[in-house]
Amino acid sequence: MKFIFDFDDVLFNNTRLFKEHMYLCLEKAGVSRSKAEEYYKTVRENQLNGIWLKKLLAHFSLKDDLYEKILGKSKDFINKELLLLIKKIGKENCYIVTHGYEEWQRDKIKRVCIEPFFSEIVVVQGTKNEAVEKICAKHKDEEVVFIDDKAKHFENLDFKKCSNLKTILFDDEGLGKLKAILSSE
Ligand SMILES: [Mg+2]
Known part of the structure; x- marks a missing residue:
């Protein structure tokens, strides 16, 4: 089989844990959950390929090292x-x-x-x-x-x-x- x-x-x-962790990290970096969710929704609706964190960080002018910080916890x-x-x-x-x-x-x-x-x-x-x-x-x-x-x-x-x-x-x-x-x- x-x-x-x-x-x-x-x-x-993803939904229940990783995204929550991501939103929390973004919040700490100064991007409110509602702003991040709004961006997420727009990308979802307009792009077949979905969201990519690097794009989100660039959109909010956040540093690249946040990408590693957020993904670093993935194993959990x-x-x-x-x-x-x-x-x-x-x-x-x-x-x-x-x-x-x-x-x-x-x-x-x-x-x-x-x-x-x-x-x-x-x-x-x-x-x-x-x-x-x-x-x-x-x-x-x-x-x-x-x-x-x-x-x-x-x-x-x-x-x-x-x-x-x-x-x-x-x-x-x-x-x-x-x-x-x-x-x-
Ligand atoms: Mg799935």
Whole structure:
């Protein structure tokens, strides 16, 4: 069985922990949360590629070293319980398909030091469909489980072409659902 993991809010506690930490650091540097959130929202709405912290720092004329300061804490925000499972599942069975600004996503992934546990890490700007379907085709004789916290990434997947594909919505029950699949193997 192969597993495709999303990064933000699956492997990495982005919304609940990392972003809070980021806003706090920005606040200390003089950028209020409402201003930072407003900027974040504008970028989100106008750019398919999403936010990149370096752009945000430049926008607010903040020093570059804040980038390292904010990212330096990333390791604290990894989903430790999930990472333990991944170590057991094994590198050869695990993939990451993440959506966002490539350099930003790769920088976060690098900082949390999880690269060694995945056989491939793909960053996409648009839909995840192509990357997921490619992994399914590569392992057509095995089941492929795609885990994401956003149901929109499951829409328009070609389940006819990928008859080996299963999805898990990574909500509050996400870890439990994954454990159930693993124990049924
Ligand atoms: Mg996500």
